Amino acid sequence: MKKFILKYSNHIYLLTLIIILIVYLFPGDIVSYLISGNLNSNINYNENPIGYSFYWIVNTGGYSTNHVLTFMYISTFGFLTFFKNKFYSGLLFFVLLSVLLEILHFTIPNRSFQLVDLLCNLLGVIIISFIFWKLKR
Numbered sequence: 001m002k003k004f005i006l007k008y009s010n011h012i013y014l015l016t017l018i019i020i021l022i023v024y025l026f027p028g029d030i031v032s033y034l035i036s037g038n039l040n041s042n043i044n045y046n047e048n049p050i051g052y053s054f055y056w057i058v059n060t061g062g063y064s065t066n067h068v069l070t071f072m073y074i075s076t077f078g079f080l081t082f083f084k085n086k087f088y089s090g091l092l093f094f095v096l097l098s099v100l101l102e103i104l105h106f107t108i109p110n111r112s113f114q115l116v117d118l119l120c121n122l123l124g125v126i127i128i129s130f131i132f133w134k135l136k137r
Contacts, residue, residue, distance in 0.1 A: 013077045020070060024101055028110035064120035071098055071124030079132050087129075087136060094125040 075094045083090030098121035105111040 009077075010081050013081045016077075017074060020074065021101075024070075025104060025108060027108050064114070064117050067117050067120035068124040068127075071121045072128050075125050075128035079128065087132060091125070091129050094129070095122065098122055098125055 071094070074097070075090075078094060079087070079090050083093070099118065102113060102118040102121060105113045
């Protein structure tokens with residue numbers, strides 16, 4: 001199993017990155033859509049307590065912690081698979097990716113640009129970049 005993961009780590013990373021991008025660029029709230037078939041996040045969760053619990057866990061109480069964790073994942077495995085010896089190229093790529101994805105929310109229906117989300121995206125990238133920078137020295 002370990003050989004499989006090491007051999008296909010680039011493919012596994014790209015597959016999970018594509019899934020994250022689909023969720024990130026989905027026109028509306030994907031959790032609300034999966035629970036109720038409604039793209040708006042303003043649904044009545046009292047009717048579906050299991051759905052509300054799932055929504056609260058995924059959206060971490062309404063905060064942007066999920067953005068920090070997502071970009072920590074993207075940055076960590078990106079540095080380990082594609083940017084092993086290219087720290088500054090990786091840093092630039094992940095910063096631009098986090099900014100671009102949040103700016104695209106201006107054009108996606110039922111989504112909106114959130115400065116807090118952008119800052120949390122960048123925070124996730126900065127945390128992992130700092131760790132990799134320290135390990136490299």
